[in-house]
Every structure is written in C-alpha cells, then in structure tokens.
Amino acid sequence: xxxxxxxxxxxxxxxxxxxxxxxxxxxxxxxxxxxxxxxxxxxxxxxxxxxxxxxxxxxxxxxxxxxxxxxxxxxxxxxxxxxxxxxxxxxxxxxxxxxxxxxxxxxxxxxxxxxxxxxxxxxxxxxxxxxxxxxxxxxxxxxxxxxxxxxxxxxxxxxxxxxxxxxxxxxxxxxxx
Amino acid sequence: xxxxxxxxxxxxxxxxxxxxxxxxxxxxxxxxxxxxxxxxxxxxxxxxxxxxxxxxxxxxxxxxxxxxxxxxxxxxxxxxxxxxxxxxxxxxxxxxxxxxxxxxxxxxxxxxxxxxxxxxxxxxxxxxxxxxxxxxxxxxxxxxxxxxxxxxxxxxxxxxxxxxxxxxxxxxxxxxx
Numbered sequence: 001x002x003x004x005x006x007x008x009x010x011x012x013x014x015x016x017x018x019x020x021x022x023x024x025x026x027x028x029x030x031x032x033x034x035x036x037x038x039x040x041x042x043x044x045x046x047x048x049x050x051x052x053x054x055x056x057x058x059x060x061x062x063x064x065x066x067x068x069x070x071x072x073x074x075x076x077x078x079x080x081x082x083x084x085x086x087x088x089x090x091x092x093x094x095x096x097x098x099x100x101x102x103x104x105x106x107x108x109x110x111x112x113x114x115x116x117x118x119x120x121x122x123x124x125x126x127x128x129x130x131x132x133x134x135x136x137x138x139x140x141x142x143x144x145x146x147x148x149x150x151x152x153x154x155x156x157x158x159x160x161x162x163x164x165x166x167x168x169x170x171x172x173x174x175x176x177x
Numbered sequence: 178x179x180x181x182x183x184x185x186x187x188x189x190x191x192x193x194x195x196x197x198x199x200x201x202x203x204x205x206x207x208x209x210x211x212x213x214x215x216x217x218x219x220x221x222x223x224x225x226x227x228x229x230x231x232x233x234x235x236x237x238x239x240x241x242x243x244x245x246x247x248x249x250x251x252x253x254x255x256x257x258x259x260x261x262x263x264x265x266x267x268x269x270x271x272x273x274x275x276x277x278x279x280x281x282x283x284x285x286x287x288x289x290x291x292x293x294x295x296x297x298x299x300x301x302x303x304x305x306x307x308x309x310x311x312x313x314x315x316x317x318x319x320x321x322x323x324x325x326x327x328x329x330x331x332x333x334x335x336x337x338x339x340x341x342x343x344x345x346x347x348x349x350x351x352x353x354x
Contacts (some may be wrong), residue, residue, distance in 0.1 A: 068200055081288075086307040109259075116310045130263040133293045137314035 007034045007071035007173050010097075012090065012113075013056060014040055018078030019049030021107050022056070025074055028166040039065045041087060050078045062089040066097045067123075072173060076107020077128060078156075085116040085171065095119055098153070103171045106155040107162070111135050119126050124150040124158050184211045184248035185352050189215055189267065189290075190233060195255030196226030197336050198284050202251055205343040211350065213251075216242045218264060220294070239266040240243075242271045243274045247351060253333075254305060272296055275330070282346045283332040284339070288312050301327040303334050303342040346349020 009029055013022060026036055039051040040047060040058035048055050075081060075094070085091040095117035097104055106114060112134070114120050121139035126148045135142045146161040147154065147168045154172060156165035186206055190199060203213055217224060217235035225232050252258060252271070261267040272294035274281050283291060289303040289311070291297050298316035302326045312319045323338040324331065324345045331349060332343035 078347075079259075082259075082307050086305075086309075111308075112311075115314070116307070118310065128263075130259050130289070130293070133262075133295065134289075134311045134314065137292070137316075139310065140316075 003015070005049075008069065009034055009036050009074055009173075010039045010065065010070040010074045011058075011074045011076065012039050012084060012093065013047050013058065013076060014080040014083040014090075015047045016050040016078050016083065017047065017076045017080035018108055018159060019051040019053045020074040020162065021078065022074075023047065023054055024162050025076070025105065025166050025169065026039070028170065029074070029173075032142060032173070034169055038071070039093070041090070047080075057059055062087075062093050065093060067093065067100050067102070070097075072103040072105065072169075073097045073135075074105045074169075075107070075110035075113055077110050079109065080110040081109045085113050091116050101152050103143075103154065103172045104150050105165070106153065107165055108156070108158055109156065111138075111140075114138075120161070121154060124148050125153065125155045128158055180296065185246065186211055186213050186249045186251055186350075187216045187237075187242065187247040188213055188251045188269065189216050189239075189257075189261060190224050190235065191257040191267075192224045192252060193227040193255050193260065194232045194253045194257035194275040195285055195336060196228040196251040197277070197339065198255065199226065199251075200231055201345065202253070202282065202284075202343050206251070206350075209347055209350070216270070218261070218267070218348050224257075230332045239270050240265075242270060244270065244277050244279070245287040247274075247279070249282065249346075251273045251289035252290055253281045253282070254287050255265065256286065258289040262290045269350050278329050280329050280331065280346070280349045282342070283330065284334070284342055285316075285335055287318075288315075288332065291315075298299065298332060301325050302330065302332045303331060305335055 043061040098119040115138040202289040220238040275296040
C-alpha cells in the first residue's frame with residue numbers, strides 16, 4: 001500500500017481575481033486533504049474577487065515565501081495575474097515554481113504571469129480568449145481545449161472548465177507531481 | 178490663414194476602463210473643439226469605469242461603425258481593452274484604424290488591443306508596466322517614456338502621463354493627423 005503525502009499548495013492572489021477560479025479549486029483541493037496557503041504582495045492584506053462574492057486574507061508575503069515550502073502552485077485568473085505581474089517578486093516566485101518542476105495550475109488570465117516570467121516558450125498551454133495572441137507571441141503553442149496538461153503545467157480557459165481543471169490538477173498531485 | 182477642420186474622434190470603451198484615462202483626454206479634446214463619439218460592443222449600453230467614478234453610454238456599436246466616419250481613435254486603458262479584444266469586431270476596428278494612418282491614442286492597457294490586432298510589429302510604443310513583456314513579444318520596441326509618438330500612434334504608460342498624452346495627441350490632430 002502506498003500512502004500519498006498530502007500536498008501544500010500555494011495560491012497566488014491579488015485583488016480582482018475571478019472569484020470561482022479561487023474558491024472552487026481551493027475547496028476541491030481541501031476536500032482531497034491538501035493544505036492551501038494564500039500568498040500575495042503583503043501578508044494580512046484582504047483581497048477581493050472581481051465579482052465581490054469572496055474576500056480572502058493573504059497569509060504569506062511573496063517576499064517571505066520560498067518555492068521549497070510548497071508542493072504545487074494555483075494561479076486563479078481574473079485581473080489578479082495582471083496586477084501581480086507588475087511586481088518582480090511575484091514574477092520571480094512563479095518562474096522558480098515552473099523551473100522547479102512542481103505542478104503549476106493556471107486558469108483564465110493566469111498565463112499572463114507565466115508570460116512575464118518568460119516560461120512559456122515551446123510549452124503547450126490554454127488560457128482566456130482575450131490573451132490568446134499574447135500566449136502565442138510568448139512562444140507557446142496555444143490549444144483551445146478545456147484543459148491542457150504539459151509536464152508540470154495544467155491550464156484551463158475559463159470558469160466553465162473548472163471541473164476538468166480540478167480533475168487533472170488532482171490527478172497530477174496524486175501522481176506526486 | 179489656415180482654418181483647421183475639427184476632428185471627429187472615436188472613443189472605444191467597455192466596462193472597467195480606467196476612469197480618468199477616458200474623462201480627462203475627452204474633456205481636453207472637447208475643449209479644443211473636437212467631437213467625440215463613444216463606440217463599443219452595443220449601442221445604448223451603459224459602461225462603467227473601474228473606479229466607479231464615471232458611467233458612459235455607448236453611442237455607436239462597433240458593428241455599425243466605420244473607420245471612414247472618424248478622424249482619430251482614443252483607446253482608454255484599465256480592463257476595457259482586455260474585454261474588447263475578446264471580440265473580433267473590436268479588434269478589426271482597431272486594426273483598420275491603425276492601417277488607415279489616422280491618429281490612434283493609446284494609454285495604459287490599450288496596447289492589448291493593438292497586440293491582438295497584430296499591428297505593433299516594429300513600432301515604437303509604451304504602455305502599462307504589467308504588459309511590457311506582451312508589447313515586446315508582439316514585435317514592438319517598448320520605450321519607458323511618458324509619451325511616445327511613432328507615426329500615427331501616440332502612447333503613454335499610466336494616468337500620471339495624461340497631461341503629456343493629451344498635449345501630443347492634440348499636436349497630432351492640429352497637424353491634420
């Protein structure tokens with residue numbers, strides 16, 4: 001019998017995230033027994049979803065966070081990725097995560113952070129309609145599918161894809177990343 | 178004596194535009210005697226700034242608008258350009274405008290629309306911090322300056338640049354575009 005260790009998942013968040021792209025994967029990951037830690041620009045900051053249905057408090061500042069502490073990274077979409085990527089500390093954290101080979105879960109506008117981190121070259125990825133050209137210009141192969149798994153990178157397009165996004169993310173975690 | 182004709186300027190707008198990047202250039206253009214027409218996805222739709230300080234009613238749908246009717250285009254920033262570029266009709270309108278050689282005024286996130294329209298290759302342009310990598314990946318030369326004028330394209334970075342953005346936009350209009 002193999003007893004899988006539970007994963008500690010960083011959720012990177014700033015104001016105007018797409019509410020359900022944070023809450024639904026987070027609920028499913030917790031339900032599966034994993035731990036979540038909200039990381040952001042400032043510990044203690046209360047961030048709000050763009051639909052104003054959810055607020056969350058940042059638990060660890062990116063300044064004080066290390067990729068070594070975590071087993072996986074969830075990047076919810078909305079306008080949170082655009083706000084985060086204006087800050088080098090967020091871009092560096094995401095780049096180190098991708099480079100570490102640990103699972104990264106990207107949905108909707110999340111590839112914007114991956115583009116600024118310059119980690120999409122020759123990767124297969126999907127994302128929100130409005131950023132298709134940016135994804136292609138970053139050297140990635142854009143795939144119009146509800147979920148795309150390329151190595152440690154799981155990506156989906158929009159809130160409608162959340163169920164399969166969660167399914168493939170959990171599968172990667174179960175495989176030990 | 179040369180009597181300059183007044184310009185008819187299209188302002189392309191969707192929800193969550195950066196309030197002052199619409200209101201301040203619009204006020205200055207009107208003050209200089211130019212006419213403004215708000216174009217968007219649907220005539221009659223009321224769109225709101227992301228700061229909730231201003232609402233505006235779309236006067237002409239992009240479906241019914243032609244570049245021939247206008248002398249210049251203003252693209253306010255915020256998240257309006259991201260929302261617009263998910264729609265082909267908006268991307269086509271912006272592309273035709275750039276291709277026409279008529280003045281296009283781009284501020285903050287506005288280059289997102291220009292990127293999806295694929296009209297930035299080999300152009301000198303500036304824009305908001307978060308989209309610098311997207312601008313470079315689109316083949317443009319990113320310049321970190323409060324205003325950049327390259328042919329018919331005037332661009333600025335953020336609300337702090339509005340005064341020089343207005344000055345250079347008016348200068349191009351006065352030169353007859």
